[in-house]
Amino acid sequence: KAGVTQTPRYLIKTRGQQVTLSCSPISGHRSVSWYQQTPGQGLQFLFEYFSETQRNKGNFPGRFSGRQFSNSRSEMNVSTLELGDSALYLCASSGGTGGNSPLHFGNGTRLTVT
């Protein structure tokens, strides 16, 4: 089975621009979560989607948004980029929402904002 695929792998944007990141979950997985990783804050939960519905959201400003499509693929969007948005953005998929279903992570998109 192919793992979680995130594209692009690297991205450089300028302050004020917007960006869209893509995630393809493991086949059959319906839950997709997004995380931000920075050296200062570590790994932080952004939001989670299940069957095209956002179920939970972390403590991030409204500039961060996402969506999930009927094939479970997900995108996240960051508008009006700030320097502090430079981070590794990670997507994870899970076959269920119970505590006994592991999350599997992709290798992330590294976003640099200049």
Added chain:
Amino acid sequence: DAKTTQPPSMDCAEGRAANLPCNHSTISGNEYVYWYRQIHSQGPQYIIHGLKNNETNEMASLIITEDRKSSTLILPHATLRDTAVYYCIVRVAISGGYNKLIFGAGTRLAVHP
């Protein structure tokens, strides 16, 4: 949310067992203990998880104390490729499901030749 406490760093000789401890004294009865590791510039890799019983898979063993307040991840024969940051996570149930993981700082394991 249940919080975990891990030592910031550990060393291990190649070929020896690596025992990584984790305290989770506020864990609730329906909360699972998960272990992930992250090698630089890659996404976290799932290792193992458990609820009450000890668990073993091809990567590692997980020993959970009877009171569930602590656990130990065991890598039986550490190799240089096991050098990584290891995260112990208590997976909590929140509205809508369990899929919000709260990562701490983890343990940086260095395996030496």
